[in-house]
Amino acid sequence: MGYLHIQGLAVKKELQNSGIGTKLLKHTENYAKEMGISSIILCSGFKRTDAHAFYVHNGYDKVSYCFDKVIKLD
Numbered sequence: 001m002g003y004l005h006i007q008g009l010a011v012k013k014e015l016q017n018s019g020i021g022t023k024l025l026k027h028t029e030n031y032a033k034e035m036g037i038s039s040i041i042l043c044s045g046f047k048r049t050d051a052h053a054f055y056v057h058n059g060y061d062k063v064s065y066c067f068d069k070v071i072k073l074d
Contacts, residue, residue: 003039004032009051025058041066 006028011021032040043066044051056062 002037003041004028004035004037006040006042009042009044021054022058 009021009024011018011024028040032038040060042055042060044055052062
């Protein structure tokens with residue numbers, strides 16, 4: 001039921017490949033389970049190809065693009 005939306009996830013360059021990103025994803029997945037949420041949507045910038053490979057490696061499927069528009073609040 002429902003979904004959890006991750007708008008951004010990053011680990012400092014010098015701490016990458018240390019397991020922190022995977023732990024963050026696993027923590028988020030466990031939280032989703034506890035809350036009865038059955039789907040996670042994760043957005044990542046087009047140029048972050050290393051991140052894309054990381055998400056696929058962790059079981060995420062690349063199924064769409066995320067779009068965003070800032071509305072001026074005059």
